[in-house]
Amino acid sequence: MAAVGVRTVGRTRYGLVVAVEPLPSSRRPSRHITEALDRVRRGLGAARVDALPTIESNWSQLVGNRLAGVCRVESIRDGRLVVTCDAPAVAEQIRWQTVDLLGAVNALCDDTVATSVETRVQAP
Helix, strand or coil, X not given: CCCEXXXXXXXXXXXXXXXXXXXXXXXXXXXXXXXXXXXXXHHCCECCCCHHHHHHXXXXXXXXXXXXXXXXXXXXXXXXXXXXXXXXXXXXXXXXXXXXXXXXXXXXXXXXXXXXXXXXXXXX
């Protein structure tokens, strides 16, 4: 559906007479809302809109089934992948795998969404 504009044509004793007509086609082409959200999120230091759901849905392939059961991705902010773990030993294991984990996450997202990993220990 084409966008429309309103212009005043004249006046009658009952008020204004207006005409509805298409806007000029010199408008910028419309963009998908995801592109706009990505720009806003990056400006706030957050990752792409689809990065976190993509990582969460592939978490067991990224860290293995054993670790996936005892740790989870919390967020990605300012290039930092935040992982919450159930025990200090699990957090240490994630820290040992940081280089491999970052490579796999960035390859999965086809972009550099994370440059560091932060681990947090929280009781289950």
